[in-house]
Amino acid sequence: MAHIRSRKHTHSSHLLALFAATLPAAAMAQETETSLPPMTVKAAADVPFKAEKSANSKLTQPLLDTPQTVQVIKKEVLQEQGATSLMEALRNTPGITMQLGENGNTSAGDTFQMRGFSTQTATFVDGIRDLGAVSRDVFNIEQIEVVKGPAGSDIGRGASSGYINLISKLPGLDSINTASVAVGTANKTRLSADFNQKVGETAAVRVNVMAQDGGVDGRDEVKNSGIAIAPAFALGLGTPTRFYFYSQHVRQNNTPDGGIPTIGVDGFVSTNAFLKNGGKVDRENYYGSKNDYEKVDADMVTAKFEHDLSNGATVRNITRYGITKMDRVMTGINTLAATSADPSTWTVARLRQRTDQENEIFANQTSLNAEFATGFVKHSLAAGVELMYERQKTRSFGTGAATINGVTYAAIANPVANLYNPDSSTTLGTPYATGAYVDGKTTTAAFYLFDTLKLSERWMINGGFRAEHYKTTTEGRTVVTANNLLLYPGYAVNDLAPDNLEVSDNLFSWKVGAVYKPAANGSIYAAYANSLTPPGGANFALSASSSSTSNPAFDPQETINMEIGTKWDLLDKRLNLALAVYRTENDKQVSYNAVDSTYSQFGKTRVEGVELSAVGQLTNFWQVSAGIAQMRTKALDNYSFSTTNGVTSSTGVRWSPDLTATLWTSYTLGDLTLGGGVRYVSEQKRLITGDSAAATNMPNIPSYWVTDLMAAYKLSKNTNLRLNVYNLFDEEYISTLNNSGARMTLGTPRSAMLSANFTF
Template identity: 25%
Template structure:
């Protein structure tokens, strides 16, 4: 039913531009916020820095006064880099490492070394709502306004999160001014993309926005071609002077082959061509599909009291067959047998949020109080089929050939239904102790009930988790440009599964200690931060017992490091976004060990580093801008990304080499309506491995590629 409703809504929004062209919208009586008019040449000189991120405290506290490290990927960075997905975007935020995304099937990252669930990854939000329970298509930038990366535990506000941090995607909002644009892109490997961004008023109190995109691309890897479609309508209804209602809808569909990457030949990652496809070229595409609806009602009772009530509903489908190398295989010959797996995953997620905010003055000191509730129900139907020895690959180091030996779904090996219900209460208080001191305290109570039916094993079990997640932070405003902060908080994440005695696991719990400095220029065009942190997490599932069947919650993990970020405008011509990260991760306790599947031996993980997390990494983006004659402008810049050596798997049996890539970017603002861009990534054609799960699943990075785009506003 929801798909039919969404389709009707999408069609209506597609018709909006024609309605606008044939009718005059009257806005004489509308009370709008101030609008700043800029020249054509100025509109491309916006800063890479933002002073606020609403998701940090769910209030409008400036970042300089917030006791937490926060980095924001602004719309200007997304525009200059020509970003269309998250994987390249988050390289420009300190502390984020790529995890194995299975050839781009979904987004998968770690923050400060913590990667969350092995498959679905860390907690991600969209406009403050949970956005990645279950299996989801990669996020598309068509309707992204900015990306907020909240470092450290955010459990006091958002509950089930990793202690390393949380990502919140902020979507584009409707406007009461007509702003319409179409963007076309073309690039290497037959990359083609068409997108549109349309917004404006439909009446004095109702505005809309529609973002759509269609993309088709091949790959430098053999037999890989993908398609993506995005439709994202939204509206804003000003009910009265104190009340407004917003809606955000999103439909994403991606079709692509299942691609685990390449294998290490006899332990050598350079032994196989990076373009070699270790799958079945005859397999149909994997299809991922998501429908998202978010509705938010906001009301101001007075100058001091306000409330927000939000409802979100998201469905997901992930279906298809993909052939792959068995994990943990040590490949030593030019012939290899593949298995095929058919996946049929469906998820359904509905959540409700409500909070009340009070801003008052107590004995001359400003106090911001926030309290609220959150509840959700998430259901996942999970069916996985396996068929061994379906494809034989020969001559894997030369020109591979593929022989199909068997077809069909095979035998079902996992057939499960999981229902998770959550209820939470949270409270937060921000107190200005003086002109210079700010105190932040927060507490959240979560109750999560999980019921899992394993049809294959014929068992049903339930699990109940309870957690208190406090945080406290202190900020000292040294002067209008500098601040110092210290903060501590707890996190939790439920563990699923059973041990060999049939008992459920205690939830993972983390605690963080952090301090740092923040800087903001007088004109607020430039900001920087330096953070030092230490995070300890316990009840970590370290691996399997010697039987290889049951997990063991015997682990403790530590991550500590230094992060530096700077972003904004150095002067009227130069924009910068740069970061450096030192991350030291270690398993500090492991009483159970993990199985090395290539040898069958049990490996104690104590003292080993977390996989895919480099000790040293950094990125630099520089853009020079200037005016031309005839009221036009241009920009030219470069980007450099460095990723240090990383452990390639959880038992640290091999390393991924470090790598550096360099890119060039440029634009020409021809006039107020037309903008042309030409970008080149990895200009020196560096070969590298972006991430891995083990020697048999290693994802190669993209070689040199170019993108030409044109944006036309009307």
């Protein structure tokens, strides 16, 4: 039963009042009175943090009866927290950790792992894959759905541990407009607005806009600036035939962050007698150049059609074209040098990197949802066809002196920086284009079918599959080096050799689950599913290297997931509790065989874990979103070889903490709302092999706690003020660490954001 927070009357209550007012007159006009039975009016349930169903048409049942871990992060949670990016939003679910990137100075946008596997290439918008190494904003997001466990039957290739599905804001028949103005520490400012206007009886337009500018707390020089607009219109709302046309356009102009050295942090290791006892650098130190930049242009256009058939079925078609361009020049840091005991003379090497990448996608999905019965069995069917074209082109750049393909390039000057007093005004050269590039394309044609069979009020069986044919083609040019010379016979070092590879195959993914309902408000389930990751499945960049998982000669990796769990809606369906126990095993990983000195697919990774969550209302005015996850990772028969360290064996998975927990809660006292949250992440291992040479710099990310607070006050019917304080106790912790352990980004220090929110 819902709990009405305001004293606004519904249309039903107005009609009842009008009807009651006419009763005395009617009684006088009639000789006999007619007694009406008592009436009870119940409003629809309104639990801001809790979702009843997924917006994904492939998940046909309420979340309570879906045999899989699915967490929905609603916009109300994001608004209370003042979250503006996808990475900030994902802090609301346990089992997800953020990364900094590869060794050197890569900065790869939204980079994260879920349940021990990389997930950034499994990010979707309205069920369509969203490509690009960019940082996503949530200004145009209705809710974020986190689906855990292998989901190859849902989305196709590469879903080793699940996927993230962002649900766009679409026009509705309610003419409600909102705007927000926010100012914060580090000179941050942000403006966002959501305008939704009814046009006629069945049409509406909606426009979401965002503009932001400012620095980054605890960092010199680093800045984030961007503007975005997302216009949309809809026809046929409230009718059997509906049409939506919407787009999103984002422009970012940022100063990227190359991180700071890890020297002096507890756990830091160095073979240099001076450095091993060195102090920490100032967290605000900026080791790049004032000329560093990151420019992102991201555009997508979508047309969506829905039609309700006379038998209760619904047919849908969604077509999208999207293109994202990212051009970035950034300075990272790596090797430290100290030749005396005087710290003022110590230096750190600066590495210049340029990334020029373009991602393109064209997708068309046609689907059918229907409910029907065969005998005593009730069916909820979802079937569809998906056609996709995906492309990623990445250009290569160099900094050293070289003659490539007959063209001579001068070395780019990269002077070292003073370790404790870097100078961002130092002139640094921009990496030159070598002429090398990787242009990868994948075309996919897929058919899927899911069916939930309701055998009785107690039992349901859920199953489905996805059959797809894909073709990946990589065209490019590679600079021949001493390390890859054998792969290019007939070419010499510094030649530009063609790199044309192709692979095509058929993939079949499936899932099956059983649900038992001991009560109407609870379920117990068991599920079994797989997913497949073919060579080049992440970025379409095939490789001829015998040790690369992107070698087209290799089979797709297969991930099997087993999960049992239970879900309960309590407190009159206001609070959901969920418990899941799972085991995931990824097979056919490329591993080195020391017997014959070859690479083959006999390696495995096993992840086992338990997750518990609670989302909803404890009372009419007390909201909560909480989760805790325990995870254990193990690498099996996972070997690699290098000329420096010989054969090494992996024992686990990087950046996979044993325990993560998150809590956000708020309580409303009249016009005042108070809230806060805590996040905990246990130790994250970087060093997962016996490689002694890797036992330098930081071997892991230490565990940490972070506490945030929020206070909001309703000034009037249409105006609300909110203050968010982040990292209340100013905890200093490593947020992300690169693969060598040489550089890190620290978590946000104590900071604040004041927002004024308007409804009109």
